[in-house]
Amino acid sequence: MNAWLSQHRAALGAAFRRLWATPLNTLLSLLVIGIALTLPGFGYVMLDNLRELGQSASGVQQISLFMNLDASKKDVGEIESRLKQAATGKWHFVPKEAALKRMQANEGMAEIVASLPRNPLPDAFIIEPTNAEPAALEILRKEIAGWPKVAHVQLDSAWVKRFDAFLKLGKLALWMLAGIFAAGLVAVTFNTIRLQVMAQAAEIEVARMIGATDAFIRRPFYYFGALQGALGGLLAALLVGGALRLLAGPVGDLAALYGGSFSLRPPGVIEIAALAGAGAILGWLGAQLSVSLSLRKFD
Amino acid sequence: MIVASNLTKRYPGGYEAVKDVSFEITAGQMVFITGHSGAGKTTLVKLIASIERPTAGSLVVNGQNLSALRRSAIPYLRRHFGMVFQDQKLLFDRSVLDNVLLPLQIVGLPRREAIRRAQAALDKVGLLSREKALPIALSGGEQQRLAIARAVVNRPTVLLADEPTGNLDTESATEILELFVAFHQVGVTVVVATHDQNWIDRYHPNVLRLDHGRLL
Numbered sequence: 001m002n003a004w005l006s007q008h009r010a011a012l013g014a015a016f017r018r019l020w021a022t023p024l025n026t027l028l029s030l031l032v033i034g035i036a037l038t039l040p041g042f043g044y045v046m047l048d049n050l051r052e053l054g055q056s057a058s059g060v061q062q063i064s065l066f067m068n069l070d071a072s073k074k075d076v077g078e079i080e081s082r083l084k085q086a087a088t089g090k091w092h093f094v095p096k097e098a099a100l101k102r103m104q105a106n107e108g109m110a111e112i113v114a115s116l117p118r119n120p121l122p123d124a125f126i127i128e129p130t131n132a133e134p135a136a137l138e139i140l141r142k143e144i145a146g147w148p149k150v151a152h153v154q155l156d157s158a159w160v161k162r163f164d165a166f167l168k169l170g171k172l173a174l175w176m177l178a179g180i181f182a183a184g185l186v187a188v189t190f191n192t193i194r195l196q197v198m199a200q201a202a203e204i205e206v207a208r209m210i211g212a213t214d215a216f217i218r219r220p221f222y223y224f225g226a227l228q229g230a231l232g233g234l235l236a237a238l239l240v241g242g243a244l245r246l247l248a249g250p251v252g253d254l255a256a257l258y259g260g261s262f263s264l265r266p267p268g269v270i271e272i273a274a275l276a277g278a279g280a281i282l283g284w285l286g287a288q289l290s291v292s293l294s295l296r297k298f299d
Numbered sequence: 300m301i302v303a304s305n306l307t308k309r310y311p312g313g314y315e316a317v318k319d320v321s322f323e324i325t326a327g328q329m330v331f332i333t334g335h336s337g338a339g340k341t342t343l344v345k346l347i348a349s350i351e352r353p354t355a356g357s358l359v360v361n362g363q364n365l366s367a368l369r370r371s372a373i374p375y376l377r378r379h380f381g382m383v384f385q386d387q388k389l390l391f392d393r394s395v396l397d398n399v400l401l402p403l404q405i406v407g408l409p410r411r412e413a414i415r416r417a418q419a420a421l422d423k424v425g426l427l428s429r430e431k432a433l434p435i436a437l438s439g440g441e442q443q444r445l446a447i448a449r450a451v452v453n454r455p456t457v458l459l460a461d462e463p464t465g466n467l468d469t470e471s472a473t474e475i476l477e478l479f480v481a482f483h484q485v486g487v488t489v490v491v492a493t494h495d496q497n498w499i500d501r502y503h504p505n506v507l508r509l510d511h512g513r514l515l
Binding site: 002003004006007010202203205206207208209210211212213214216 | 348350371374375376377378380382388389390391392401402404405406407408409410449450453
């Protein structure tokens with residue numbers, strides 16, 4: 001156990017020393033790996049931010065029920081009683097007069113409303129169903145649409161669905177991008193390790209001759225690949241964080257123009273760890289492939 | 300300790316470097332393998348260290364039949380040997396001490412203990428004062444003594460050398476030889492391949508004399 005531990009410690013130390021011994025090479029490799037990981041990492045953080053934005057904007061799922069313009073108080077009462085019977089959740093009635101008043105209160109709308117010959121707005125109900133499942137909402141919408149004097153039923157979640165579909169597409173594109181860059185990272189590590197194996201041919205040959213196991217010879221390369229990948233991942237996290245920081249100002253201004261407040265969330269500890277971890281795993285994989293191929297000639 | 304029966308090594312192309320050789324080396328013996336250049340001395344040493352595999356016959360080292368040895372078992376077998384090569388195979392990118400530390404790192408000895416043992420080995424071959432030097436700064440004889448320190452640091456049961464004095468002047472060669480004799484005297488089995496008749500005349504070791512791959 002002790003021997004095992006000390007061998008791993010030695011291999012890790014050797015990996016650090018090799019990174020340190022060729023600073024320029026190390027820097028260039030880290031840059032390549034870092035940039036390769038930055039693109040998918042940045043995309044992920046942006047999508048995550050968009051998802052959050054979508055969630056906070058959609059809030060509660062609502063169904064808007066618009067009556068015919070000629071609907072009477074009695075018709076409204078009929079719908080009220082039906083809603084009570086259906087017991088679908090909370091709902092409230094918005095009379096057309098109230099709707100018009102609210103519209104007048106909006107900036108720039110007062111003049112337009114004043115110029116209208118009569119109130120163009122219908123009576124409406126806003127329903128907040130307890131069951132917010134898209135399928136259940138759809139059933140409810142169809143049922144309500146069949147009620148008398150109902151002109152239009154609008155499911156306010158439609159745009160949320162579209163937004164979701166858009167996010168899904170974005171995610172898929174992101175995974176494909178990540179796949180390509182992951183392959184690139186493996187290739188970079190593969191090449192770095194191949195050069196190292198060639199540079200250390202003498203050491204490998206001697207070590208073999210005096211009783212080194214394959215594991216002993218491979219271990220420092222694995223650590224090197226994983227370490228290089230992990231450091232590249234950290235660099236990527238740094239780049240993503242920096243990019244978000246640069247974007248934060250303009251995005252805030254944009255959100256303010258739309259009368260909202262939205263701030264980009266920088267990558268958290270978990271995301272940073274995931275980037276470093278992904279880099280480490282891919283680096284290890286590249287090292288594994290490279291060492292297996294390069295060491296064949298020593299047999 | 301080392302038992303060969305009808306041992307044959309044929310290289311690709313049909314050249315038979317070792318032909319139908321049988322011998323036994325017992326623990327604690329000092330054995331010289333001699334013969335003209337190309338007689339098969341180096342091949343025999345490589346067979347014993349399982350750097351080469353026999354094509355026919357059997358070679359048993361420490362009770363293990365090398366023909367049937369799994370690839371993964373070879374490193375552990377080699378740890379019984381201290382190997383000294385004509386071209387030393389030192390690592391020129393690290394200090395004298397680090398060269399001697401390598402076998403101990405391979406077996407995973409804790410660093411402090413490893414350094415203590417490496418220094419003891421360097422002391423034995425008279426190189427302790429040069430432990431921080433790079434091998435390139437050593438003379439030919441010193442380089443070979445360094446190779447011997449690396450070979451014995453892991454306390455091998457067999458010291459196996461292939462033409463260890465091939466590139467040395469008489470004085471340095473004698474120093475190397477004295478070292479082998481000293482290790483033999485403390486119980487290490489010593490097997491040396493050499494074409495140098497002077498050694499045999501002086502120390503009368505057991506001799507395996509090869510001629511065109513056959514034992515005389």
